[in-house]
Amino acid sequence: MPKLLLVVSEDWYLVSHRLALGVAAQAAGYQVTVVTRLGAQRAQIEAAGLRVLSFEMARRGLNPIGLLREALALARIYRRERPDVVHHVALRPVVVGALAARLAGVRAVVSAVTGMGFLFADHARLPWVRRAVQRALPWLLGRGLTLVQNDDDARSLQGFGLAASRLRLIAGAGVDTDRFAPSPVPEGPPVVLLAARMLRDKGVCEFVAAAHALRASGARFVLVGAPDPDNPATIQRTELEQWVAAGVVEWWGQRTDMAAVLQQAHIVCLPSYREGLPKVLLEAMACSRPCISTVAPGCRDAVRHGDNGLLVPVKDAVALAAAIQQLLDDPQLRQRMGARGRARALAEFSQERVIDATLALYAQVRS
Numbered sequence: 001m002p003k004l005l006l007v008v009s010e011d012w013y014l015v016s017h018r019l020a021l022g023v024a025a026q027a028a029g030y031q032v033t034v035v036t037r038l039g040a041q042r043a044q045i046e047a048a049g050l051r052v053l054s055f056e057m058a059r060r061g062l063n064p065i066g067l068l069r070e071a072l073a074l075a076r077i078y079r080r081e082r083p084d085v086v087h088h089v090a091l092r093p094v095v096v097g098a099l100a101a102r103l104a105g106v107r108a109v110v111s112a113v114t115g116m117g118f119l120f121a122d123h124a125r126l127p128w129v130r131r132a133v134q135r136a137l138p139w140l141l142g143r144g145l146t147l148v149q150n151d152d153d154a155r156s157l158q159g160f161g162l163a164a165s166r167l168r169l170i171a172g173a174g175v176d177t178d179r180f181a182p183s184p185v186p187e188g189p190p191v192v193l194l195a196a197r198m199l200r201d202k203g204v205c206e207f208v209a210a211a212h213a214l215r216a217s218g219a220r221f222v223l224v225g226a227p228d229p230d231n232p233a234t235i236q237r238t239e240l241e242q243w244v245a246a247g248v249v250e251w252w253g254q255r256t257d258m259a260a261v262l263q264q265a266h267i268v269c270l271p272s273y274r275e276g277l278p279k280v281l282l283e284a285m286a287c288s289r290p291c292i293s294t295v296a297p298g299c300r301d302a303v304r305h306g307d308n309g310l311l312v313p314v315k316d317a318v319a320l321a322a323a324i325q326q327l328l329d330d331p332q333l334r335q336r337m338g339a340r341g342r343a344r345a346l347a348e349f350s351q352e353r354v355i356d357a358t359l360a361l362y363a364q365v366r367s
Helices: 011-027 042-047 064-081 091-104 117-121 127-140 151-160 204-213 237-245 258-263 279-286 317-328 331-348 351-366
Strands: 003-010 031-037 051-054 085-089 109-113 145-148 167-169 191-195 220-224 267-270 291-294 309-312
Touching (some): 003 011, 003 091, 042 051, 085 351, 109 351, 127 151, 145 351, 204 220, 204 317, 267 317, 279 331, 291 317, 317 331
Parallel strands (some): 003 031, 031 051, 085 109, 109 145, 145 167, 191 220
């Protein structure tokens, strides 16, 4: 039985984005081991039938010595486990895992760049580190195949020097279109929802500014998600509580029942600065909810302006407020856009399509 190692930084990310893939790979004949920092989700991963190995990978800090130590530790796991395929998910595991694979002599590598990360969302942030990553990536990714979620990231990696023959595009992690299904919009004041980690790069501050500008609209503006202390763009809990106390937004905190949450919304917003392919927008589309996002990479791949939602410029709270007001004023437009989103979720972003394409990629790197 071939061995597959799924390497992610956090167990909760595996559960929210890749658990179905691991289960499907096991059903397809792989012995699947998840390599991750263990938290509260270990039991759920093991209950799904997957083996788990604990691996401490930092999510904050780009000290080269720290990265090398992590790569050496991961290489020891690779030498011991002797995997037939390793799948690294997200930018830091890709960097650390690709180096570990070279040290351990593992050749069948899938490197999933799920977005270019906080380094590339704001070009003023850590420019020397960004340049170093740009120079290193073509060498690190020169073994195996690199998986991207949108054409912009593919072009960026080619611009860094990675050969196009090493790139494959699969649209996101997929959405369970049975679990995330259409439902009647709730009665009462319209709910405008932003669900994400509470990061500035997700456009949370612009959403709050738009909510403040539209206080007279009668809509409820809701944030769902938790701060992320390991991310330098995190919003502190005290700031969130101040917004709630001022009556600008509601904050429902971290939720695991996202299908039920999205079905309470009338409009779903994600005014992010950059994404791979945002899962929450795909889930909202599957629930037949109209979406508002930005023209940023990844966001514009999920939302087509005037089709299943509206797009606004990045960091533009005024344009965001205008787009929200447009949908608040037109329930029939919301319904049409929601129906188009559902159709696209079924046709382009279903979990089954993504899993089948990823399993085919595993076979390709092993050949």
